[in-house]
Amino acid sequence: MSALGNKTAIRIAILALAIVAPFALPAFQVELTFLWIMIVFALSWDIMGGQAGYNSFGNIAFFGIGVYAAAILQIGLFHDVAAYTAAAGGETLTLTPPQYFIGLFAGLAAAPVLAIAAAVVLGVALLGLRGHYFAIATLGLGIAAGELAAGWAWLGGSSGVQVPVYPGSLASQRLLFYFLSAALGIATFTILRRLYATRFGLVLNAIRDDEDKAEALGLRTTRYKIVAWCIAAGFLGLAGGLMGHIIGFIDPREVAFAGATFGVWMVLMAILGGKGTIWGPVIGAAIFHVTRELFWTYLFGWQNVALGLLIIVVVVFFPTGLLGWVRQRYPKLFALNLAASPADRARP
């Protein structure tokens, strides 16, 4: 009874924090919005990287597709895209509030659809590959996608796309995208936590532990991997759709297909917190985001060096992530979870 009560209390507390935070810390609204997106990054990377043991370095491609899909659809519904994005001084575009919001939500609906479609195509092509070969094959995905976008004049080429201006005050825009990001973060967490308790979660873990054995039991491993990648792509597509509006400007290489920043960070955050767990990526994202901001503020000029050192320290001393380290150090804290295996907790 108390365990159940505790869980509900924790959920309500997190929800309350999420709602109160932007009002309590108005100066940090944008940072908090970013934090939710970071949590989505880490959680969605962990589906393949942690649960299935398939390290992907190309997930940023799905994010970038979402960024472009959402913005271009919002523009394209009410305007000629090529004329708007023309490098020779595009036309200005002022959307009325109804136009803006119809476009926004149409874009946010299209973003995950396109990202998932890309994941199906890439998954069929690449997920016959095992482990390291898959990881290597995904290395170029983000870069290739970035170059494609930068070379596609209709999408604004390398000068990018200006996202339509929000028809309201800056304060209300920030709040809107904070709450959309928070909703996405919470939805990602909740959906994944439930999914991991199903057959899907079991098979992904089986693939991680021994894919040959999984095949010898007749499991359709490739299909599960493709579905897993599609789920990651869906969440990343949505995150991308939001990110375009949060930043306000889409640069093909620095925002949409930002492999060197977001693309690497999503891997780091999941590993930092503890991959293959549901809370690990969340904790990793929170710690990483705060640490990174502190480095940028107090160690400016050396921020990337400090970040690199942090990564080395984590990989060398906490190879199982912070959550894994705590679990090994203080197994008693997790004794309850040990007694009831994940499959048991899944019991309705």
Added chain:
Amino acid sequence: MTDLLNVDAVTKRFGGIVANNRVSLAVTEGSIVGLIGPNGSGKTTLFNSIAGTHAIDEGSIRFEGREISTLRVPEIARLGLVRTFQQTRVFRLMSCLENMLVSVPQQDASLAVMIARPTAEARGRAGELLEFVGLASKRDLPAGSLSFGQQKLLEFAMALMNEPRLLLLDEPTAGINPTLINGLVDRLKRARDHLGITLLVIEHNMRVVMNLAEHIYCLAHGEILAEGRPAEIQSDPRVVAAYLGAS
């Protein structure tokens, strides 16, 4: 008497080495067949050929009359032909119970099946089978924390959970505590008698294979050297010579 598995003149080469040379054997439905032979005689290669791990060079392998030598491992497994591994393979970070639950027979992988939680029926059966192999008390421990012998038992239970028609067991008693071997032989027989699973067993322990199998094939240098009932094999001078290295 119908043959569940029919291996006909199968040849498998690795470069210049002929691992299996025109090997033929048949497994009758409901029987327990033993496969013996000195180390390196090609027993595991034959298992790999049957289970679809690698393509064969010549010959044919039929399961219930259907040619399976061109199918891949998971397809063959879904037909009901499942194998265990000599070097035990379990899902090390998952609990024993999860190992069992993931092993339920998988014919369909629609989205609805993927997002279904393990049924109460599957849980019940997983518990029974863990009980059957004597691992009930380990159900929530990670499979990787079990001893080698216990992992073998778990792998056997997982294979049973998969409800195969034919089970290929690669050295099921290797590494198992001698005092537990009799119990395991008994369980293998019960799997056949009560669950109707036909068994093809590679085994080095002569006492085990003579007790267990009704028909035995002996491989040597990649060829079938002898076949027959256990008593016949035991007294066959060629088999004795192959094992003692006289030939």
